[in-house]
Amino acid sequence: MSKKNQRARALAYGGGTFLLLLFLWEILVRMTDSQIPFPTPFAVIERFVDMLFHNVGYYYTIVGHVLWSLSRVLAGFCMAAVLGIVLGLTMGWFPYVRAIFMPIFNLLRPIAPLAWIPLAILWFGIGEKYKYFLIFIAAFVPFTLNSYAGATHVDKQLVGAAKMLGANNAQVFFEIVVPAAVPSIFSGAQVALSNSWMTMLAAEMVCATEGIGWIIIAGQAVNDMTQMIAGMLAIGIVGFLLANGMRLLERRCLVWNNQGN
Amino acid sequence: MEQSGKLKMKCQNLSKTFRTPNGSFEVLKDLTFDVRENEFLVIFGPGQCGKTTLLYMLAGLEGCTAGTVEHNGQLVEEPHHSRAVVYQTMALFPWMTVKRNVGFSQKVRKVDKQKREQDTQKFIDLVGLTGFENSYPVQLSGGMKQRVGIARAYCGDPDVLLMDEPFGHLDAQTRYMMQESLENIWENEKRTVVFVTNNIEEALYLADRIILLTDCPGQICKEYTIDMPRPRSLVDPEFLRLRKEITQQMNANESNSLSAGNRAEMEQK
């Protein structure tokens, strides 16, 4: 089956499911007689297209808002990637590092990014920095957890082989443990990406003048369901592109592990 | 050919018990044997008699509950590149190309680049993988992967080669082919080899000396010295005689351990 028509098949299936869902949504709206003006899919799409050209809130069209939110998400995401992977791998491989950081990490791990807002504002003021911090916290946990799992589940035999070939502990860590953990790290990256998008809305809920989260919150304030769902549509599209971008990146990095998802 | 060279490795009443959740499980009991220089020693025994554990103890990957293992006079404590291991499951580094897998040992021991390149290429050609330097293990067949394993072991300029049923996973046809290629590799690059297998033809085809182990807990029950000229043919009458004798011995061991005979009675034999 050539590459081209395999992609066509994938497109057909994916598109089919989307259309099915839209159709379901249409029926749901028609069926429920509740007073709330639940928008039909076409109203939402029409509003989304309208937002593409007219400014939403004085300065930017929705593209500008997307870029703003994207800049915040990527900033927090990259910081979390660097710190999370380093901490996760070292915790997974070196027992002393695990002993020191694991209890604190476990204590702070389940705390919701939303609960960090007051402290974030205290430490980082009300500009962009506290938003980076909140997104960093949300993305940091999956990265660390998956890198830790990757490091601990490394195949013992490979470690034995490396030692047999003369590698010392540090070399074993860099040459064996890190590459072996890469598939797990990438699945952590996928989860971290969706977490950071979720927290972006919470961060923009407190004090923002631009960003997709801000659009949704503004829509919620005046009970404008179409604007809210159009905002969700924007987040969904961008999230979809980012997730597939991440998968492409993974396929290029993990050519040796062709089972990469 | 009789190898009367000096002793390479000496094992003194080795035994090993594994502490599992449901009680301890004795695998090897009081083994004493030695390995001579440039000898192709085969450790032969039924499936579950701790052959692999013995090999790992020789390599230093496993500690021993009792007894000592010496290599060139020094006690063996942890794995060292002079005792290279070829694993049954190949244990190649999936994220490295063939070239980097083979050159790993020298790279890690910081051998200068020029020599490393040269050695890697030499051993890749030796095992017949020229042209596959840049492919990943996932793209190679079972036989080719095992060749990379052998090349990698050789490239660590080992003193002793410890091979743990390297052809266990291969289909029969590739197995014969690998036995022949291992034979000529060994001819060109003389090293002491300790080869573990449960396949009688493989043992007889390759070995200078065979140590027969009984079933669990593994003990040395017989030693054979094979001095047929190489390369041996599987239909040679001497080959067949030896094969029948060893299989009979194997079945004898089998029936003894199954029958009411306990360990003590085995010792008097």
Add this chain to the structure above:
Amino acid sequence: MTKQKKLFAFRMKIISICALFGFFLFWYLVTDVWKLAPETLLPSPLKALETGITKWSVKKPDGSTLPQHIFASLRVSLLGFCFGAVIGVPLGIMMAWWEKADMCLKPVFDFVRTIPPIAWIPIMIILLGIGVVAKASIVFLSAFIPCVVNSYTGIKSTKKVHIWVGQTFGASKTRLLFKVAIPSALPYIFTGLKVSLNSSWGSLVAAEMLGSDSGLGYMIQLGRLLCRADLIIVGMVVIGIMGTILSAILDFMEMKLVKGAV
């Protein structure tokens, strides 16, 4: 050999306890001794402890005591987590094992999973009202993602050699799935469960925005409204402790179930 290992493990525990103690000591120094942060936004651990103790029995100001909060939050997050696991893991496995399911569901999954739970609140209110089920659905939305992703990676990275061995015994595709693929994917699935447990606690605060009269997330939110920073800190620490206990239970189950796979 094992005596040395026991000693090593014991030393590790000591270091962990010291690290934890050091963390609280540092917090105490920052707030009380060096006065770096204003008391109203970062109270000292002692103040937080004192509020925690009083809150254990007092109903003020949010109308329920700490145990009631904990119980309500536990109910919502565990329900959401179970929904997430029961639906997420099979979905991930199905997507990894069957080509068609993957092509159908993956685009929708990628699209839906980045939408924040808070944005779903209005829709969930209309569909499921404001009861525990609605709140659990918000938790479900963020809990099912790690399950799907990790079980997908787990199934996809079952070693080819295991599958060959299964095939040589003539196993059918589904028997192969249950006998070979799933057991070898268990460590990944458990990592997924751990991350999902963490995100179910993470989205608790968002879920309890959907109209609640008790729950740790509600307590934190009210703490924010009434500028009671100590209530917020108490809420955060209790969520931390509950999360740690739950993931310890999960680790214990993993140890029991996943014997050979590590």
Add this chain to the structure above:
Amino acid sequence: MKKKKMVAVVLSLTLMVFVLAGCGSSGAGGAESSQVPAQEQAADASAGNKEDDKAEQAEGAEMAAADAPSEELVTIRVSTLAQQLSIPMHYISKMGWDVENGFKLEITTFAQGSGINEALGSGLVDVFTIGAAGVSSCSVYDAVYLFSHCDSGAGQQFMIRADSEMAAEKGFNPDYPEVYGTPDSVKGKSFLLPMGTASQILTDMYLEALGLSEDDVTLINMDNMPAYQAFVSGQSDFASTCYPVADNYDPEQYLAAFSMTNLNCPYYDNILCSREFYEDESKHDALVALCEQLIRVADAFKDDKVLMDTMVEWYDINGQECNPDEIEHQVLERPFFTYDDLTTIDSTASFKMIADFYAIVGNISDEDLEKVYKNMDDTVLKEALEAYAADYMK
């Protein structure tokens, strides 16, 4: 080779971030200044804002560019909410009245009062417009109450279903003839309301009027908009609402059980300032000038057209779609206090009443209540009134 690839990946990701962040901030039009690296400030001769990560109102800066005054402008960091109570600040900045009088407004918009309080606690706010949450600002963060600048009681009400049990009887308590519900019809019912805000106080007053207390009913914490959604889809019995959500209720099916007006409880939004700003002598006259301008804006807002335009503009800036004639009556029912109102009525009544109720309900302790009363200062208001009378009442 493997390692080089990983490094390349990480580098490309971080590069992407800066590219996006860069173009994100230099976006279309407005000199929206923010902490992101590319921070170019419109031609603005202000003393350079201390907190470099303030999001500052753009046209205010453009308008002021024309006449760059010589003496140093005092920068005032103003926090506002995306509702009607904050449009005076926007109007002052838009008309450039701030630069004319020697101070510069730096406006940050928050979604909820809690955000402002957190910023106040972190020392990032000088003056702010807030509703009932102002009581917590005074009690917890020692903020100073200056004066109430607009009556936003209209529209604050609780809806019930026309066919519900409570709607049957009206005027159970003689003092409040317009109020629906009797003690036994209300007992055990559930209320949807944003806790810790004026709605909670309204609920407590209603319960008190019927001789009940918070323990007889269940209070569920929800913002006005989700409350509308839940209530209309059949959840719970009472739902708090205010403008603009109030108009979504269909008059036949739903009616207002009780509201600020028919419980004749005065509810005004307030202007507060942080303790440091209040005690800083160098900022005192800028503060007075700001209050004076606020009174002047209230005068300008007497003209309905100006009020409406500013309100529509404020909605637009905050990304909220609104159709002007629909919100017409909402805006006009919530007037701003002009010079005559401030001199005649006691505008502090509402703030004191809210503080008392917070103490009764238990949100704040009793000594906090004294602290709130101590923090209510009217000297600044008096000075502003005199200055206003001198300048504008010829």
